[in-house]
Amino acid sequence: xxxxxxxxxxxxxxxxxxxxxxxxxxxxxxxxxxxxxxxxxxxxxxxxxxxxxxxxxxxxxxxxxxxxxxxxxxxxxxxxxxxxxxxxxxxxxxxxxxxxxxxxxxxxxxxxxxxxxxxxxxxxxxxxxxxxxxxxxxxxxxxxxxxxxxxxxxxxxxxxxxxxxxxxxxxxxxxxxxxxxxxxxxxxxxxxxxxxxxxxxxxxxxxxxxxxxxxxxxxxxxxxxxxxxxxxxxxxxxxxxxxxxxxxxxxxxxxxxxxxxxxxxxxxxxxxxxxxxxxxxxxxxxxxxxxxxxxxxxxxxxxxxxxxxxxxxxxxxxxxxxxxxxxxxxxxxxxxxxxxxxxxxxxxxxxxxxxxxxxxxxxxxxxxxxxxxxxxxxxxxxxxxxxxxxxxxxxxxxxxxxxxxxxxxxxxxxxxxxxxxxxxxxxxxxxxxxxxxxxxxxxxxxxxxxxxxxxxxxxxxxxxxxxxxxxxxxxxxxx
Numbered sequence: 001x002x003x004x005x006x007x008x009x010x011x012x013x014x015x016x017x018x019x020x021x022x023x024x025x026x027x028x029x030x031x032x033x034x035x036x037x038x039x040x041x042x043x044x045x046x047x048x049x050x051x052x053x054x055x056x057x058x059x060x061x062x063x064x065x066x067x068x069x070x071x072x073x074x075x076x077x078x079x080x081x082x083x084x085x086x087x088x089x090x091x092x093x094x095x096x097x098x099x100x101x102x103x104x105x106x107x108x109x110x111x112x113x114x115x116x117x118x119x120x121x122x123x124x125x126x127x128x129x130x131x132x133x134x135x136x137x138x139x140x141x142x143x144x145x146x147x148x149x150x151x152x153x154x155x156x157x158x159x160x161x162x163x164x165x166x167x168x169x170x171x172x173x174x175x176x177x178x179x180x181x182x183x184x185x186x187x188x189x190x191x192x193x194x195x196x197x198x199x200x201x202x203x204x205x206x207x208x209x210x211x212x213x214x215x216x217x218x219x220x221x222x223x224x225x226x227x228x229x230x231x232x233x234x235x236x237x238x239x240x241x242x243x244x245x246x247x248x249x250x251x252x253x254x255x256x257x258x259x260x261x262x263x264x265x266x267x268x269x270x271x272x273x274x275x276x277x278x279x280x281x282x283x284x285x286x287x288x289x290x291x292x293x294x295x296x297x298x299x300x301x302x303x304x305x306x307x308x309x310x311x312x313x314x315x316x317x318x319x320x321x322x323x324x325x326x327x328x329x330x331x332x333x334x335x336x337x338x339x340x341x342x343x344x345x346x347x348x349x350x351x352x353x354x355x356x357x358x359x360x361x362x363x364x365x366x367x368x369x370x371x372x373x374x375x376x377x378x379x380x381x382x383x384x385x386x387x388x389x390x391x392x393x394x395x396x397x398x399x400x401x402x403x404x405x406x407x408x409x410x411x412x413x414x415x416x417x418x419x420x421x422x423x424x425x426x427x428x429x430x431x432x433x434x435x436x437x438x439x440x441x442x443x444x445x446x447x448x449x450x451x452x453x454x455x456x457x458x459x460x461x462x463x464x465x466x467x468x469x470x471x472x473x474x475x476x477x478x479x
Contacts (some may be wrong), residue, residue: 005079013148014050014057020141022108024171025275025339028054028144044068053147055171056339058276058349060099063343069093097352098344102132107454111135114450121414121434122172122318124337128326128420128429130337130357133273135451136319138176140168174278177315178433181239181403181440182222182387182479183418184262184311186328186373189234189263191253193369198252200234200372207231208244212306219247219306222404223478238376239383241402241479242311250309251302258309259283264361266323266334267316273337273358282315284308312406321418321431327363327419328377329399329429336360374399375422379420387479390445391419396456399423400448402440402479410436416455417444421452428455441479 014029029050032040037047044067045051052061072088073081084090111123115137125135135254146157161168170176192198206212208229211220221243222228227475229242237245249305250258262268268283286300307313316324319337327334336358342351388391388400400419407414415437420429430451432444 001253002224007081012050014144015148016144019145020143021112022136023055023142023144024138024173025103025136026144027057027059028053028147029057029242030147054169054277055275056099056101057144057357059274060340060343063099064096064266066096066346067094068191088114095346097346098349099450100341100344101339102127102134102341102355103136103339104134106458107451108135108137110454111447111451112141112448115139115432115434117141119434120166121432121439122176123430123432123435123447123451124173124319124322125428125455126322126337128330128335128426131323131326131337131339132341132357133339134428134455136173136339138170138172140164140166142168147201160436166424171275172336172433173318174273174275175317176433177281177317178414178416178435179405179407180309180311180314180316180321181269181405181414181416182243182311183321183325183401183416183440184314185238185241185246185309186377186401186418187265187267188246188249188253188258188309188324188366189238189264189329189376190369190373191258192234192249193372194261194365195253197257198234198249201377203231203233204248206244208242212244212247214247214251214303216308217303219243234372235376235379236385238401239326239379239386241380241387246309247306247441250305253309255285255305255308259260259285262314262324264334264363265327266360267314267320271319271323271337271457272358273319274340279317281317281320284313296431297349301446311403318431318433321416321433322429323360323431325401325418325420325431327361328373329423329426330363331365332363333359334361334363377401377420378423387441388417388419388445390441391417391449393421393449393452393456393462396452396462397422397424398452400445402445404439404477404479407436412436412438415440415443417441419448419452421456428452439479 031052032045032049032052052058070091074083122138126133153195193292210224262283268281270278270280289300340355342354379388381392381398387402391400398421403416404413415434417432417440430448432447434443437443
């Protein structure tokens with residue numbers, strides 16, 4: 001009252017009670033940017049209004065926003081409120097709807113605890129039966145509460161994020177694109193099986209002795225120091241992740257059926273998840289290779305298939321990896337991943353609309369093909385020479401695949417791991433990518449195992465006091 005013209009008002013501010021937990025997925029709210037104000041005025045936005053930016057806040061802005069109310073007041077020349085005009089009706093505000101997500105809070109917490117802040121990368125866990133995302137985390141994390149800070153403090157925190165060389169504002173789960181490494185060998189295997197051009201029991205003429213000669217080129221296997229892999233069938237090759245086997249399988253098939261299989265499993269295009277700014281990834285063939293490298297004058301050569309058959313050259317997101325392995329585990333269809341479970345009436349808390357479990361692709365695979373790939377993935381985690389021992393669980397049939405993808409930005413490879421469980425009736429599928437971290441079996445596998453353990457303990461199928469191995473049992477499980 002001693003400051004004429006100054007009015008105290010109560011305003012709303014979005015609060016995220018779990019801080020950085022699922023920060024990238026949730027997104028944040030901020031004032032409407034001036035450059036968008038003209039466009040948004042027709043939708044009722046005014047300068048200073050808040051609008052969803054990034055994540056679910058942006059995706060479901062229209063549901064979450066509601067409508068402003070109007071209250072007319074009469075003031076004197078000094079700005080003091082003297083009353084309310086009777087002839088100016090009051091308009092009551094309309095609260096925004098609630099959005100219930102598919103995220104399992106307990107699984108989300110475990111995923112974020114398992115993925116250390118010192119790592120960059122992402123984890124996605126989903127239900128392959130419905131496409132419901134159970135957990136999604138991207139590291140380095142962001143706390144969306146900083147965007148609700150007062151002006152100068154908000155500007156300082158924003159500057160820190162914007163200038164951080166680790167690019168924390170990127171949701172790596174849907175925007176980070178990485179070479180899939182040996183996780184792609186699942187796709188190459190299936191291409192051989194489904195086309196009927198290669199048998200699961202057949203052996204290639206060249207056994208693995210640490211590398212493969214193609215013309216004047218010698219392409220090494222990841223296990224090039226011995227003991228060598230030798231002559232393998234498909235289950236043995238996927239179990240030990242033998243590059244020499246997949247060099248020959250790729251040459252036998254060519255890229256068309258391999259890419260067709262990858263596309264049917266959700267790779268190389270957007271999944272359509274209900275989040276903005278999803279990246280599509282890339283599957284490479286001769287036309288795409290020459291178009292991408294036109295400035296360098298590089299032409300397609302058949303030898304490039306050797307790298308592509310083992311997942312060096314394509315680009316995928318962690319979400320696509322989880323979708324892919326979920327589809328393989330399902331065996332019949334690939335479900336579109338989604339985060340919205342239902343939109344609720346703010347007064348009754350009853351659903352206004354529910355999400356639809358949309359099928360992304362149907363898979364016309366024979367029972368023999370499904371049984372073969374499931375047995376091979378099971379052997380990766382549970383076989384004597386499997387590379388994915390770090391994800392096995394007692395009494396739960398876990399199927400997986402490790403990967404270590406080369407990258408030009410660090411000394412170590414990206415560590416990848418995909419898995420699903422239980423393989424006879426899959427309920428959870430996981431994709432993990434840790435940037436510049438090393439081997440998939442030793443780095444990404446234990447992260448997935450902690451999530452699997454929490455999931456099956458929560459459902460009562462794994463004792464709370466159970467202990468599981470978290471390290472590889474032999475030197476063969478490092479890839």
